[in-house]
Amino acid sequence: MSNKLIVSPSPHIHSGDSIEKNMYGVLIALIPAFLVSLVFFGLGALIVTTVSVVSCIVFEALIQKYLLKTKVSISDGSAIITGILLAFNLPSNLPVWIVIIGAFVAIAIGKMTFGGLGNNIFNPALVGRVFLLISFPAQMTVWPQPGFFPFEYTDATTGATTLSLIKHGSDKVFSFASMLIGEQGGSLGEVSAIALLIGFGYMLWKKIITWHIPVFTVGTVMVFTGILHLADPHVYADPVMHLLSGGLLLGAIFMATDYATSPMSKNGMIVYAIGIGLITAVIRIFGVYPEGISFAILIMNALTPLINTYIKPKRFGEVIKNG
Template identity: 70%
Template sequence: MNLYVSPSPHIHSGDSISKNMYGVLIALIPAFLVSLYFFGLGALVVTLVSVASCLLFEFLIQKFLMKKEPTLWDGSAILTGVLLAFNLPSNLPVWIIVIGALVAIGIGKMSFGGLGNNIFNPALVGRIFLLISFPAQMTTWPVPEVMSMNYTDVETGATILTLIKDGTGAELPSYVQMLTGDRAGSLGEVGAIALVLGLLFMLWRKIITWHIPVSILATVAAFTGIMYAVDPTQYANPLVHLLSGGLLLGAIFMATDYVTSPLSKAGMIVYGIGIGLLTSVIRLWGSYPEGMSFAIFIMNAFTPLINSYIKPKHFGGN
């Protein structure tokens, strides 16, 4: 009998990069359908331009700068394009979307060596760059208009978090509107029910675990709940915080990125608590009404430190 010695891994789970990437894309379908319903043509244009630009820039950089075979169809560039689009207003001009895609792929991903080497979530890099560079365009939010065929010529309004931050006493959308997506905001963040359906799908398929999204949402609920109990006239109900802004989109689809989040379950919880605290602090006392993108971006930078101090249990270890 022959003894064959080969390097690990010796047990294969059946997972692959493309399988998980396309699994996340499937989970994003309900949110995309909601954005199409409420923002119409604008949602379609922004998403298609973002995805096409990400694919184009990844191909060009890999082919002509990195001199390697392009890996367009592993799903990572498509997912970056969709997530970037979901963080943008549905009336954003095409040329700004293209710049965001270039920054996301070129700086956020390829400058570190490509998939698996990036420190920060590429879609977040693109979104934060656009927010800082084009604040007026990035904070002009179309008011939902069912199946609208308008793109840039739309009526705009304030988001829930902007209304809270301004303290004008304006009436907030109802909880039903927050759940269904009938409110102003980025095209992929408005439908809470659709985003939660995506979470349930990914948990069922074991694409992600509960640790990051639950720790983020629980931390935000606890922190904002304490502040609401202290002064309900100044601070919003924690349920409003949970259902508004990019909290659900970020907690479910962006903070859970494999490359930029911790490896161990304990590390994921620490990471999630950090994101939740930073988001709450920025929302309540920062100059920006929304803090989710900045919170994830900052905690991405802490991921190597978390991994070094909170290490996953090695196979066969005590």
């Protein structure tokens, strides 16, 4: 009787999902946005992305091997995703040494401090991005203007983003067509709505994410800004402008949906997404910064454990008592 056969409850069918499969699926979804960034920001996009990715991989490997004394797991793709998403939140003329600092903060503080993949409570790329924004505001708010495969890096021509122009009441904003294809100033990965939506469609097709968080985040921003625009169209920009500009789509699709930092239930996802949308819209319209998606996601990341505690799906066979 020493060798007992232990049979766990059914079902016993393996879905085929794995961390590596989902991570590399996200990487594939990021390819269209990366290609657009290369077209419009050229050498700067390549340098910033490469430095960010390599730095994240190196820092994670060193911390796992020499500090945590655990198995090095950089092959799972998570460090690569953190590096790309961090780069996508940076201007293409950012000096290399600042990119490396951002990568260190993202991996060492945002991820490995909590124990690594799956244990972090905040999105690591956004931790790095917000740290750089607070620490180096001058360098983080200078935006190269798009060209066609430009070879300039730190000497690129700079200008305001669409959200900055809206914030200051300027009528000289980029056209909807330019914002759709990515011909506007801004961070590397936030400029092309079409590229980001292609990635969103791919992840939905592969069932890497569900539609709840992106749709409710974007929908909340559009409803909030739409009401204000209807009340005073001369003061407040229309909701389509808010949709196509800034990091709303990038954040809603690729960062708010992070498995480790977002709620588990669908109702929880909806509450979480509405919170992100409201905070983003409030910061954009009434705050000092023209963009608020990074702060909004981090704030709601902190509330995710609370949402998971109080918003749970009904368990199978559970009896609800009346009164």
